Structure formats: C-alpha cells, structure tokens
Amino acid sequence: MRPPEAPPDPVVAATEALGRSFVNQGETVTALDDVTMSVRRGSLTAIVGPSGSGKSTLLGLLACLDRPTSGRVLIDGSDVTSLDRGDRRRLRRHRLGVVLPQPSDNLLDGLDAVGNLRWALRVRSGHGIGLDEAVARLASVGLGGAARKPVVALSGGEQQRLAVLCAAAGDPLLVLADEPTASLDRVTAATLAGVLRDVCDRGTTTVVATHDPSLVAVADVVVSLEHGRLA
Amino acid sequence: MRLGGVVGIVAASALAAVATAGPPLYVSSAASAAVQVQAERSCGADLGLRVFVLPDGEGRRVLAEGAATLDHVAPPIETLARRAATFTGAGRDDGLQRRITLLHRPGQEDELGRPVATLGPGDALLPDWAIDQLGLRVGDELEVGGPSPRRNGPAPATGVPTGVRLRLVGGYPAVPVQPPPSFWCGLVNDFKPTILGDYPDPVALVSAETLAPLAQAGLASDTWELRPTTDGITRDEAAALARRLDALVGDYVDHEPRIAGFARSQIAIAPRLGALVGRSEQVAATVARTVGPVTLAGAVATAAVLAASALLLARARRRELRLLAVRGVPAPAVWARLARSLVAPVAAGIGLGFGVAVLAVARFGPASSFEPRLVRRAAVLTVAAGLVALALLVGVAAWSARQLVDAPAAHRRRVLRRVPWEAMAVALAVVSYRRLDRLGGVQLLGAKAYGGDVLAQAYPLLLLVAVLVVVARPVSALTRRLRFVGRSWRPSLQLGVRRVVAEPGVSVGLVLATALAVASLVSARVLTDSAVQALGDKARTFVGSDLAVRTDGDETVLPPALAARTTTVARQDVRLGSSGTAQVLGVDPDTFARVAAWRGDEAPMSLAEVLARLRERVPAGAVAAIVVGGRLETNELTGPGGARFTVAPVLALDTFPGFHNPGPVIVVDRATLARSGLSSTFELWFRGPPADVLAQLRAAGRRVYSANGVDEVFDVSSFLAVRWSYALLGAFGVVVGAVTALAQLLVLDARRRSRQAAYVLTARMGLGLRSQFVSLLTEVGVPVVLGAVGGLGLGVASGRTSVARLDTLRNLQPVTRPVVAVPASVAIVGAALVTALVLAAWGLAALARTRPMEVLRETA
DSSP: OOOOOOOOOSEEEEEEEEEEEEEETTEEEEEEEEEEEEEETTOEEEEEOSTTSSHHHHHHHHTTSSOOSEEEEEETTEEOTTSOHHHHHHHHHHHEEEEOSSGGGGSOTTSBHHHHHHHHHHHHHSOOOOHHHHHHHHHHTTOGGGTTSBGGGSOHHHHHHHHHHHHHTTOOSEEEEESTTTTSOHHHHHHHHHHHHHHHHTTOEEEEEOOOHHHHHHOSEEEEEETTEEO | OOHHHHHHHHHHHHHHHHHHHHHHHHHHHHHHHHHHHHHHTSOHHHHSEEEEOOTTOHHHHHHHHHHHTOSSBOOOEEEEEEEEEEEEESSSOOSOOEEEEEEEOTTGGGGSSSOOOOOOTTEEEEEHHHHHHHTOOTTOEEEEEOSOSOTTSOOOOTTOOSOEEEEEEEEEOOOOOSSOOGGGGGGHHHHSOOTTSOOOOOEEEEOHHHHHHHHHTTSSEEEEEEOBOOTTOOHHHHHHHHHHHHHHHHHHHHTOGGGTTOOHHHHEEOOSHHHHHHHHHHHHHHHHHHHHHHHHHHHHHHHHHHHHHHHHHHHHTHHHHHHHHHTTOOHHHHHHHHHHHHHHHHHHHHHHHHHHHHHHHHHHSSOSOOOHHHHHHHHHHHHHHHHHHHHHHHHHHHHHHHTTSSOOOHHHHHHHHHSOHHHHHHHHHHHHHHHHHHHOSOEEETTEEEOOOHHHHTHHHHHHHHHHHHHHHHHHHHHHHTTTOOTTSOHHHHHHHHHHHHSHHHHHHHHHHHHHHHHHHHHHHHHHHHHHHHHHHHHHHHHSSSEEEEESSOGGGSOHHHHTTEEEEEEEEEEETTTEEEEEEEEOTTTHHHHSOOOSOSSSSOHHHHHHGGGSOOOTTOEEEEEESSOOSOSEEEOGGGOEEEEEEEEEESOOTTOOSSOOEEEEEHHHHHHHTOOOEEEEEESSOOTTHHHHHHHTTOOEEEEEEGGGSSOHHHHHHHHHHHHHHHHHHHHHHHHHHHHHHHHHHHTHHHHHHHHHHHHTTTOOHHHHHHHHHHHHHHHHHHHHHHHHHHHHHHHHHHHTTTOTTTTSSSOOOOOOOHHHHHHHHHHHHHHHHHHHHHHHHHHHTOOHHHHHTTOO
16 A cells, blocks of 8 residues: 655745845846745735836746845745756746736747647647647637637737646646736736636646736735835 | 848848858959969960971871860961071172071961061062161072081981072061060060060061971971960869870870980970969969958958847847747757748858859959859858858857846856956957067068968958957947937937937947948058059069160160150169179169159158259269168279279168169269269160050160060069959958948847837827938937048058058068048948938838837737
8 A cells, every 4th residue: 555645835936035136227226125925836826016016026036037136936845046047947848837928928929829839838748739629728718719810910818818828838836927917908807817717726826926906806815015025 | 030130141141151252262263363364464375385296297196186175275376487597699699698587377477467468389578677688679589598407307308308499579577576466476586686686587487388398308397386265264274274285295295206215395395384373373372361361350250240140130039039938948949949940041141142252253353264163162161151150140149048038147247248358359459460560461572472470461450359349348338328418409319319329239339340341441442552552663663664675875866755755774783892782773863853753752852852962062083872772881883894983872762763672772873874984784764655665666776675664573473462462351341341231230120129119109299200210310320420430540540550561562662651542431431321321211111111000019
C-alpha cells in the first residue's frame, strides 16, 4: 500500500520583504518596498492600488520578468530570485502564464486565433493539439466563430480573451495578468473578468493587477498597494 | 515584417554583399585593365609570337593549327625580310655599295600614310628621304647583292640566285617611330634612326614574289607573327594565352627537325605578354594593398549597419520578441524564428548587392571584363557574407530581445558605459599615425609595390572614428540637456526638435554617422585629388615641363611657333671631389620660366626670382649655382675628360624642374656652362607641345634621340595602381553615404508608429501634413546638417594630415600637398541635405497613408 501523498503546499507564490528600485535621471525611485505577501493555490488574487503604486512591478517580479533589488520571490516553495536566467526562462515557459495590459502584445500578429492557441500550447508542453480541440477551447471563451481570423481582425476584448486562454494553456501553476482590462470597455471588461474567474475555477491560480472593479469583484483575495508598500 | 523593415534588411544585406564582392572584383578588374592599358601602349608584335619559319616545313602546319585553337589572337602575319644587303644603282652612280633592307609584309602598301603603287615582281618602294639623299629617280634600277647565306642556315639550292634586280617605282613617307603605327611596330628597328640620330638603312618595300626566291635560298628571313587581340582581355586570359604561345613554340620546335640544335632564342622572339601579365599582377597587388584598409573599414561599417539594422529590427518587432521572452521560448527557437523571417530579405539583399557590385565595377571600375574564376570566388565569398550577415542580424536582434525581459542588473550596464572607449579609439589613432609617419604608405619602385602596413594606411579612417567617438558622450549629454528646448517655437518645429532630443542615443548616432560619411567622402576626395595632382607634379618635375626631347643644338633653328614654347636645357653628369657625383643642369634664365613646371611652393620666392639668383655676382672664376636636393661636399666639379668647373652656391632648394632623385643637381646658367667648356647633352623642354612636335623637329633638321613626356615618365603601371587605388576610396565614401541614408531610413521607419500616433493626435489640433513635413524635415535635417558640417571639417583635417604621409612616390619630388576641392566638398554636403529632403518626403508619404482608427487600435 502506497503512503498517502503529501498535500500540496497551499501557497503557490510568495514574496518576502520584496523591494525594487530604479535609477532614473540620476535619482533613485523606489517602486516596491518591503512587500511580503502570499498567493494561495486555486485562488484569484487581485492586486489593487492607484497608478504608480507598484502593481505592475510586483507582478513582473512574480512572473520572473524582473529581479528584485532586495527580498525574495518564492514560486511553489522555491526561491526564484537566485535562479539563473535559463532556469527562470524555463519556469516562465512551463509553469507561469502572463497576460500583458495591451491586447496585441500578447499575440503573434502573423497567426490566426487558433494558431496562437496551438503555438502557446506547443511552447508550454512541447506538443500541440488538434484543430478541433483548439476550436472547442476557443469556443469555451466565446471565440468559436473567430478561430480562423487573424489576430489583427479581432477586437480588443476578443484579443484579450484569447490572450488569457493562451496564458492558461497547458495548465500552468500560476497565471499573472497585468491590468488585462485596461484598454477595454466596461462590458468587455466584465466578460474578461468572467473568463479569468473560469480559469481560476478550473484550478489555475491567478493573480491580477488591476483597478477595475469588475475584476476586483470576482477576486478571492485583494491585496492593496500604496506607494510601493502593502496598504 | 513591415515593408520598411524588409527594405532595411535588404539594403543592409546588399551593403554586406557589395563590401564583400566589391574589393576582389575591383582588384581583378584593375589587373585586367592593367593588361589592357599596358597592351594598348605596347607593340602587339612584341606581346605576341614571332617565329622564324622555314619554307615548306611541318612546323608551319603546326603553327597554323595551333593558332586556330587560340582565343584573343589576330590572324597570323608572315613577313619576309632581307637585311644587311647591299646595293649599287643608278642615280648617284658612284660605284659604292650601300646597305639596304628588303621587306615584304602583306598589306604594306595600305599602311604608308599615302597611296602608293601596287608592287609587282621586281618593283620596289624606297623612303622619300633615301630617294632624295641617294639622288634616285622613279624607274632607276638597283642591283641588290649582299653577304653570303646565313652560316647556320640551309645551303641554297644550286642555281638559286643570291641577288635581285629591283626597279624603283616610287617613294613612301618616313614611317613614324615614336610611337610607331601598330602595323609597323614589330619592325620599328628597321625604320628608326640610329642611336646617334643618323638615318637607318633604307627599307625597300617589295612584293612577296621578289623575296620568295631569296627566302627559298635562305637569304631572307620569314617571320611568322601572331598578335594578341587585347581589347577586353582579362588577366587570366592573357596569362593563359602567354602559356599557350610558349607551348606553341615548343610544338613548332618538336615538329621541325631542320632546326634541331638551334637555341630557342634563335628560333623565336620570346613574347612579352607573360611579363606584361606579371606587371599587371604587381598593379593588382598594389591596388589590393592600398585598398586593404578601405576594405576593412567597409567590412566594419557594414557590420555596424547590420548591427544597427538588427537593433532596429528588434525594436520594430519588440512586441513579438517580448512575447517570446515572456513565454520563455528557448533561445534557439527565437533564433530560428528570426532566421526564418530574415532568410528571404537577406538572400534578396545579397543577390542585389552582388549584382550592384558587378555592375558598379563593370561600369565604373578600371575594366569592364571579369575573370570567371574571381567572379565565382566573389560569389562564394558573398554567399558566406550572407550567412554571416544573417547570423549577425539574428544574433544582435536576439541579444537585444534578451534585454527586454529579466535583464541583467543595471549596474553591469553602467560599468560598460564607464569603460573609456574613447581612450582606446584615440590610442589606436595615435599608434596608426606614428606608424604612418614612420613607415609611410605603399611605396612604388618601378612597377613593384612595397610596404602597405594596414594599421598605418588606416590612419585617415581611424582619426575620423577617434574624433567622433570622443565627441559622442559630450554631444549626447548636451542633447539630454536640450530636452525642453524650443518652448516658444512653432509647434511643427518644436515637434521635430523634440523628437531629435527625445532619443539622444539615436540622434547622436545619426549625427556621428552623417559626419563619418561626409568626412570619409571629403577625406577620400582630398586624398584622390592630392594623389592625382601629386603624380602630375612629380611627372612634370621629373621631365621639367610637359615634354623633354633629347636632341642636338639649341632652339635657335626651331620654327617660331615651337620656339615660343620651348627652352633648351643642358645636362651633364659630373664628379664632386674624389667620389661624389652630381648632375649639372644648365638653364636659360630668359626662357626657362615660361616653360618649366613650377608649382610655387618649391621656393620662398617666384621662379623668376630664383633664376635671377643665377646672375648674382660671385667670386671670380666661379659660377653662381643653385644646389637642389642635397649639399655639395666641394664646389669643384670635374666633367668628362677632366674639365674643371667651380661653382658658388647662391641658393639651396629641395626640388627644381628637371630634378631627378637622388640628388644633388646643380643648376647654373647655360651660357656660363657653355663658356666653361663642359660638354653637355641638350634637351628641348616644351610646354603644351603640338601632337606632331617630333615630326616638326625632324623637318627642321634636328636629330631626335629620345622624347620623354609626362604620360610616359613613370612606368605606366605605377600610375595605374595609384589612380585605381584612390578611386576605391571614393567608392567607400559613397558606400558610407548610402549607409547613413539607410540608417536614417531605418530610424524613420522605427519611429513610424509613434509618429503616426502623434499625427493622429496633432491633426485634431490643426497640424496638417505641411506642418508634419516641417517637423519631419527638422527631425531628419538637424542630425544631417550638424553631421555634414562637422564631417566636412573633419574630412579636410584628416585628408590634410595624411596626404603627404600616404605619398606612394616619396622618393620623387615635389612632396605631395593637399588639394581641397571646394566645389566637390560643397556638393557632398549638398547631397547630404538632398538626402534629408528625400527621406523627409518618404516619411511624409508614409504618414499620409495613416488610418487613424488603426493607429488608435495599435494595429497599424
């Protein structure tokens, strides 16, 4: 009889005394200062705060897109701050999904919607999926009819839904979305919030940096930042 | 990839192909042109094959068949000649035997400069001068006999006559000998005066029937001649032909048993085509050495353009590359993705560039014909360059993309910025200058090239680079401080200037690139003009004027038209003391200044003032003298035969018309020289001589021993090498100009998106396309104007400091001095401004196609 497996760590991502500062025109600007927080497995966490409060910086550090000037970032219990660039790239590839604020930044122009989804899966897991399955997945976020459209022909909302689908493709450990509704109208933003909620409900831990009330409304946890510190 | 990006990559790749294929094709072209130009100035008969053939032999068939298989040869010519014969004849029938040459060459009657009678058996034509001198008349008969048959030749058949009776049917004008017409050039020794200026043996032109019996008897030589046709011939073809001609002589010897045991030199006159090819190789080597730094600089500039293209490509595809990085796509996959999208434009650019290089060298290079071997080699090199270009583009773009996400800590980049790159560039320029000062440029001695240190030769370019690198940081810092300049200016102007100062790195890069382009072009022009001028100056100083004719007597018997543009100079080698030697130049102070080549910087006074010094009062028994190119150990000169002569130096100069290194040359008044009893040879120097000056001299009864014109003073290949070497420097300037224009184009394209967004916004504020054009012109024009003005000054400075040191003929006076062609320099700056205008118009056209909604959705 096999021993029972240890229950998974309930914390997927965490920061410890995280700090990030930049030098701009000779002046040091502190974007984050002593931020300690954690993200629970299966939750939808919203990081909120006014512009310039450090939301995007924090998300970038969690997504291994940037390195802190102090403190640590833990992903699935491991300190990723000290990893080399190759390991951090592999982490982003296989375990993290990222959605950038501008819809068109998340997709490859030269591919259609289904092509983008299949490419994202191939990058993540090394193997793709069939056309029918890809179309079915697109249909699950209301993009069934736009499967063969080039991405430039999709609306901003459609592009961003596709971006979330791509980021979540291959069941990553964590999906991080940086102000995904920033360029969307209220109705479209609400639709996208529903898509993110669905992603989370299917078991993918999600962190969203936002000041969109519709996203905050569907979040399980809300972390508030002000002047680079937890409020 | 957008069209602008594609155009940039195609153009950058094309530059890589031009930079790779251009120099070897150019050097090959120079080698072929050297063959063609030298062949044009040579006698075809000397270059080709001349074989003494025997009648009715197997060897004739071998030669004919061999000739039929050769390319680049004219149909063979057979010449019959009976030399060193003697004749007695009517007219001045004094019973004396006189020497005569009998000659027959097919087509001879048509090559005499005037119509003459067709020659039948026994008919003869004699030169007009011989008819006149011998008192002959048309119809006179000449009895031609001569020495016994050739000692080593076959014995004449029994009963074959050894003499011939000729009937004079007319005269013909003297055959020119300097230069001889192509038809007669192989026989010029039969027509030219003796070394003492006396007439040669008269040449009687006769028919083939007249000479055939003598040839059968072994009393006349039968020369089989095969001339190369060198029009459009390449170096390789000429080299192959030289080998085939050599082999043909070998075949002939093998198939002609009657000449067994004869030395080869007795059978054939060795063709000089091989030697000519050898000299052409030297020209090619000289050109290759001189263009080495340019080639290197071209490669570096091309690499810089490719890197800049890659950076701009990365910028244009920033969203895609960032997405790949965000998704954690492995580097090889990123490289492969970039490479796949770049293969087509790079291949197109490489093909285009190779075509441009071939066409440019064919159209503007020394020769339009190419050697297939080198075209293939250039093609292989170009393909390799294409692969390197692709790798460079992919590598730099991928490296740039790596900085977008998870970049190294900023302090590492700050450390890189603190590295004193300026000091390295300056140190390199200083080392290069010191080497150039010590070693000089490529040195030509005869047709051979020596020296050519790449680092020394690269000094003009390294100086430009060093200065530009040094000013880069201060200019960049100044640009940053100008962020808020122009608050009260018109909005269009303000917008353009703000775009310039908003990106100090890019703007300073464009200013420096424009400066480098203009400076290279101006510097190349200064070097080219100075080198061409220096060659002319040196040639004229060597000759003394435009033409120097060694002759007898002085100018008093010349026709007035010639006398007005000539001066007579006496030359004599003398001994100085016990071991030294010098040359005395006797000049006529009254006529010398109007003819002699005088640049103006040879002395701190005018030539007239220099000549006046020759009439200064000096101690009794001595002659006032100007000492040129050295100092005299003693003032006592000893001429041939022990004649003694004392000079009193009144002036010392480094150079003087007619000065030949190594010195010293002692210039004195010719009249004084004549009074001293020192014998001399005479030269007539001409300024702007008429084309028939030698014929006029002969007609005036003067003997012409030799003539030396400016064009012939150096080995022709030396001139060719220098001229062609600097021509490529000019081409480099054009390439750098194209590089800068391309960089501007790429920057404009990279800023397209932000400009379109600004246009959509500002259009609502009342800024129309006209204002946008002003703004664009300011954006493009400011770096161009600043770069062009700076580059102009820098180019002139670079050229001026390197001209004298790059002199390829340092051993010849006068020293090279810089020549700054103001109109050309202004034209270069003007071309830069026109380029800015065209680029602004291009940018405006792209702006006019903007669709506001697409811009706002960022899908434009």
